[in-house]
Amino acid sequence: MVDWKNPPRLFIPGPIKVLPEVLEQLARPTLGHRGKEYSQLHGETVGMLKKMLSTEQSVFLSTSSASGVWEGCIRNCVKLDETILCTMCGAFSDKFAMVSRACGRTPDELKVEWGQAITADMIDKKLATGNYAAVTIVYNETSTGLTNPVYEISEMMKEKYPDVLVFVDAVSGMVGLPMHFDRLGWDVVFASVQKAFSIPPGLAVFAVSDRAMEKSKTVPDRGYYFDFQEFAKSAAKDQTPTTPAVPQIMALHYQCTRLLEEGMENVWARHKKMAEYARAWTKENFDLFAPEEYASNTLTAVKNNRGIKVAEVIAALQQKHNTVFGNGYGKLKQDVFRIAHMGDISLDDLKELLGWIDEEIK
Ligand SMILES: Cc1ncc(COP(=O)(O)O)c(C=O)c1O
Known part of the structure; x- marks a missing residue:
């Protein structure tokens, strides 16, 4: 039973x-999400996340699981007639490609056996064959317990394909694995809080580069819930476009404070x-x-x-x-x-x- x-x-x-003291954060009195108290919570939390991800670009909070941001980065940053290279090495990287297809885009696949890594060399060879708008990579493939060499991949991308956008699923990597968003030249990175943030599910965190924000302005039919432009408008007021999961954000504030204290x-x-x-x-x-x-x-x-x-x-x-x-x-x-x-x-x-x-x- x-x-x-x-x-x-x-x-x-x-x-x-999830630690008891983190659960306690979820039980705090709720906040009106257009009030000054919420903006304080939001602004401080995003400020801490920027430090953790080493970025001065945009960081947003999405009341969804991370799968929503899969859809968000495709619908915001890739036009219908553009090609994405989806690297696939396990269940979640496969799903990233499936979501691209579900959003009407045309992914080209770079596939290895489950349990193998995607290397910079493989991506280089593939990108050399065509005209790609973006590449998707899973930092830490949770289905196979594998970390792709994203630092090497990013160096190669910056040197040889500086115009190709880089979308990184760091769902089970963020917090646990090194991350320097600006230095790596990534365009979107995201994670959900039920992994290494040690918070109950219901919230995703994502960073977007300035150039991806600019590109998104030119992409039609971005939808509403994951529209990066909507996120940016609200972020200017330290808010989210729709009613956020305030308890999870309180827990995130608590966890970010602890993580930055630890270093x-x-x-x-x-x-x-x-x-x-x-x-x-x-x-x-x-x-x-x-x-x-x-x-x-x-x-x-x-x-x-x-x-x-x-x-x-x-x-x-x-x-x-x-x-x-x-x-x-x-x-x-x-x-x-x-x-x-x-x-x-x-x-x-x-x-x-x-x-x-x-x-x-x-
Ligand atoms: C690597 C990876 N990507 C994406 C997802 C989907 O995340 P969510 O369940 O938060 O939508 C998961 C979930 O385990 C994952 O491990």
């Missing part, structure tokens, strides 16, 4: 653990340390699904090379410890399992979880 009021501790790759370099190092622990455990017991040089610091995808019954282990942990981790995504359901080590999940939490898995697989 399940009880949603007594849910399991979550080690799935999002949503993840982003330290936050990234903390994630790396947890990932190294998870990888060492994985190599001792199973194998990594992604090549180690690309293995993610926010989650580990474990290749189930011992043929354990993943669903049974998860069920046993839920029953004994009211704790769950992630099975493989989609077609990898039986062959992989995924363990989140991001946000407010601590190294001690991770050690406890892996100890419990050890007991089950002995």
Whole structure:
């Protein structure tokens, strides 16, 4: 018998653990979203996000999950007759291409096997063959536990294709992995708060470059809910175009304050340390699904090379410890399992979880 009021501790790759003090932020008295108090909350939060993402360009808050911003960046920045290069290396990068198609655009695909990385060289070869308006990249492919080499890709893009816009899905990467939006020359980056921000779902954060904002003015039929121009008009008043998820923004303010106090370099190092622990455990017991040089610091995808019954282990942990981790995504359901080590999940939490898995697989 399940009880949603007594849910399991979550080690799935999002949503993840939320600290009690973060939950308390969600219970604060609400604010009128056209009032001065909200503008104060909004302005301070966006100011902190700009520091965290190393940008002086636009940062917006969207009351949606991150999937909305997939649609937003396509509909705002790519005209119907322009071609996008969608790089695809797992379930979420595949979906980014699917959303481009659903928005009536014509994606050209650069596809590798799930578990492989997209490299700068691959993108370079592909872009050299045609006239592309934009490229989509998933920073951290949550389905395969893989981090694409986005810094190298960005250097190559700046040098060889400075006019091609770069859209980066950093849903499970933001906060946990290094990010220098302006220096990297990205045009849109986005994430949802239920990943490494360690906040309950309902809000997405995104940054947009000045040139993407200019381009968006020239793209017809941008829709309304994700229209970047609407976001910009409201941002000038430290507001959002529509009624925002105020509780999540209060929690985001709290989390950004903590993260900046810790220092982003330290936050990234903390994630790396947890990932190294998870990888060492994985190599001792199973194998990594992604090549180690690309293995993610926010989650580990474990290749189930011992043929354990993943669903049974998860069920046993839920029953004994009211704790769950992630099975493989989609077609990898039986062959992989995924363990989140991001946000407010601590190294001690991770050690406890892996100890419990050890007991089950002995
Ligand atoms: C890499 C990646 N992109 C996009 C999404 C979709 O995000 P959301 O569920 O917030 O719409 C996810 C969700 O897990 C993801 O991991």
